[in-house]
Amino acid sequence: MDVVRTDVLDRLERFYDAVPRDGARTEEFGALVLFVRDGAGWPFYARPRLDATAPPSLADVTAVRARQRELGLPEAFEWVHEITPDLLAVARSAGLTVLEAPLMVLDPPRLPDPTALSDVPVRVLDPADPGFAADVAVRRAVAAVGFSNGGTARGDAGPAERDAAVSRLDVATLEEDATRISDGRRISVLAETPELGALASGMAMRVGDVAEIAGVASLPAARRRGLGAAVTATLAHELRAAGTDLIFLSAGSEDIARVYLRVGFRRIGTACIAEPAALIG
Structure with missing residues (x-):
């Protein structure tokens, strides 16, 4: 991956982590962080922790899903494949369906x-x-x-x-x-x-x-x-x-x-x- 693309993806990763923090509290489960909205509004999701030293595991995904069900939240996960490539197989092994959406930046x-x-x-x-x-x-x-x-x-x-x-x-x-x-x-x-x-x-x-x-x-x-x-x-x-x-x-x-x-x-x-x-x- 070239340096420019890596820099852009890193900036996007920080953005994804920052946006929900403005209106949610966080709960950490291994290499994943679950964003829980305080008050009314569109519910958030779980995504990889910025400071994680290992990719999310099946146990991490299972624990987050259990907590989402407990809180009445959608069992939703979001991530960038190029940043956390191992999570695709883990999510599918957990029985989740993954939408692979083209990620695009403006020229x-x-x-x-x-x-x-x-x-x-x-x-x-x-x-x-x-x-x-x-x-x-x-x-x-x-x-x-x-x-x-x-x-x-x-x-x-x-x-x-x-x-x-x-x-x-x-x-x-x-x-x-x-x-x-x-x-x-x-x-x-x-x-x-x-x-x-x-x-x-x-x-x-x-x-x-x-x-x-x-x-x-x-x-x-x-x-x-x-x-x-x-x-x-x-x-x-x-x-x-x-x-x-x-x-x-x-x-x-x-x-x-x-x-x-x-x-x-x-x-x-x-x-x-x-x-x-x-x-x-």
Whole structure:
């Protein structure tokens, strides 16, 4: 592995470890660390410890899964294969199914103007906007519909399904989103038209000069219009303007990775996500 790639992967590893620590406590099990969220919000996962001197063992994985069940958490593990290659076989031997997702980093000179990718404008969410609470709820609804209808093919689910998926958010969730956007740790966007409303959404999480773009989703009825690419490019431009020099993401499949290639991303490795077999489609 070349020196530049090794440095990038090391920076990503530190980012992966830092992000959940902002809203979770940690419990260590051998070479693994389990992040347990304090309060409401999306549950975290277990991943390799930064300071581990040996790869995670089957006993480590088994102990974490038992603790996750005890706490009512998803039995989820995440890691970068190039950093912890032995964990793939261990996870599979534990009966987990592993999604091997293309891990991609942005080549800034290849980042296009979002307006060249789609005719649908993309808007950055602002906590000072009176409609911020509704925007956050809609962003989550678009993501829920998009990810429940995976892939890149067009489908029937559209604005009606999005509206049905909108749910009222608690004050703590909204305050967390507002605070993280205001201090630069998060960026959220919506691609929308006046007639149909939000058709695609996405977000980014930032720690220092490293950021991950995640949750990019389009309503199936609005796919094949460049929306995912435009959302991703908008987030990348916002992150670059904020001084972020390493921007990365994980593609859910090779087909989805091709969308990100259009936006200037290139593959650098493999992000592994392991869960019980029935949970990964």
